[in-house]
Amino acid sequence: MTQDELRRYLEFYQDLGVKTLVRRQAKHAAPAEPQPAAVAEAPALPALEPAGDTLLKILEDIGDCKRCRLHEGRNKLVFGTGNEQAKLVFVGEGPGADEDEQGLPFVGRAGQLLTQMIEGTARKEGIPLVRADVYICNVVKCRPPENRTPQPDEMEICGQFLYRQLQAIRPKAICALGSTATKAVLGTKEGVTRLRGKWQRWRDIPVMVTYHPSYLLRPYNQNAKKEAWEDLKMVLHYVYD
């Protein structure tokens, strides 16, 4: 196991509230000192992304999650929605008021714009695609108070579930909407404006960064709207041609 993998394991267990891990003796090591009977053998560490992981299993693991402070103001946890075998996954920032109320991502004004972007672009480009064909989720699953940007520790804790979702679906491409999704998926501080329009990568999956629909709803961002449409066109042709 590399140092990076070990660090991710330890952070994962810390997020789950595990404070102490007992180191298991390696099989080929020299005979061990006799252990006191009271010390139980530690269970083998499950994989961060367990083999055969499914969205249902991830949802069960999240449960009534209280792993970060965002649970305090939550009405409904917003896991994600869409085709579980989608070739394309959209990742947003976090639920807003409408999403928190309905337990579904992108159902407010920004969500309606996202639907128009997906279906309108697909129609214009002659691609038979509706919103239900893709998968849509967020970096954090609970609504941040006053719709503030999720904080780094919240993104890191909840990000474990996002990575498992992406790994379980294994889409042909990911579209990161806005800077929070970009930070979480690519682990970069580079802004959307610099990264958009060019393919990036999460593990071996191509990632397109573009503007969050709520940013595009502001009247002075009409140029960004054109750019977002161009980004989406590129994504749809790559995934569905």
Ligand code: SF4
């Ligand atoms: S935001 Fe994620 S980690 Fe935090 S309480 Fe909600 S589901 Fe759990």
